[in-house]
Amino acid sequence: MGTVEKIAGLIAETSSSLPKDVEKALAAALRREERGGSAAVVLRTILDNVATARRGGSPLCQDTGTLAFYVDESLRRKVTPAVIKKAVALATKRGALRKNCIDSVSGKSYDDNCADGAPVIHYVDWMEKGCVELVLKGGGSENMSRQYSLPDSALGAGRDLAGVRKCILDAVVKAQGYGCAPGILGVCIGGDRATAYEVAKEQLLRPLGKEGDSADPTLRRLERQVLKDANSLGIGPMGLGGKTILLGVRIASRPRVPASFFVTVAYMCWACRRKVEKLKG
Amino acid sequence: MKKLEYPFDEGQVRALKAGDAVSLSGLVHTGRDKFHKFFADGGKILVDFRDGALYHCGPVCVADGASGWRVVSAGPTTSVRENPYEPAFIESSGVRIIIGKGGMDAATLAAMKRCGCVYVQAVGGAGALYAASVKRVAGVDLLEEFGAAEACWHFEVEDFRGVVAMDAHGNSLFAEVAAESRAKFDIISQS
């Protein structure tokens, strides 16, 4: 199979099949809710939708999102932007992706989902050798992402971990159910504004469950604390009340200059579509 | 889970409370931005919405030789964009159930109370499942004028699930949940 065909296959799989760790977290959330209550009905509907999409090989959400490819740099020569674009065009033609890419100035549609800067492609040195990962992130969830600058006097958040926690919880309260909750948070403490959004989004690649927990004990404690706090707010799936607003929290940090202290929160909806594929080795 | 079937009975709809899970069967019509604008501009809506349901949805439907249409995806779209039009639509059409995502404003809630109508929150993103709940496409209006995503589709659905988020008594789950979570946040952030 050629590389274009393999990547087109990866796109189709990612669009129609939710990762097992996310599905497991949704099932665990369902078990916590009162049977027949509104939160349980929402979660049951989501899980049935996941099964229906996987069975039919159809997109599990109609917003097939922004495509972001993370490519191990040893593949730079083989998995070029041109190859990836060919695969995206092919997958679009086959119905794995909706026409979902619009020129921001003219308003015209790029019907094959390819343009300057679309899809987003990162060549990185931290992935397993020979691997490509694809993430589809929907607009509704992207709209709920936020960046804070500490100190934040309106929130009463200072330049310490207590202040960081306040910012993250504020983002959850502001998002309510509108990002198609239950969601997953990727957070970056510090960094500059642009890198921090990238790092925050990269945290969404870490699987849910213990294996994705932060290696740093302080951050691990913060991840668990925020998850517990957020789920105690009672917002629930789709904002209709319930015990689960977040399925997971993943936090990283980057150094900062003394003058800035950013807290950046990337919000991902329940339709957290990501998949790694090994192309070589 | 409360089961409701088209035509939706006013008494039954008025008895629903915010937080009730519902399963809908029978006719449901789609209509979103262009549909609402068309109606507000005095356009003639051909279908009778009395005791019916309006679904804020831009489905993906593909022409399918023998049976007419196949629905590929039919998840809800965000409802707030229809706020300016919905109270008048509710008053004049006699619609009983509005289905969408994210809820609507106080003026719409008041119109629902006056006329006996509820807002059902469908699950955002569940396009594949809602497409599977459409058993038959009974027809479509305004297809040429608006295109497939904005047309008024007539779906016959079975076991279409959602949650009453705004009822005919003036209650909105969204407002309640938002207020409660803000209060809890204030307490947590003091600790």
Ligand code: SF4
């Ligand atoms: S936020 Fe996620 S689940 Fe909701 S419509 Fe967008 S992509 Fe789909």
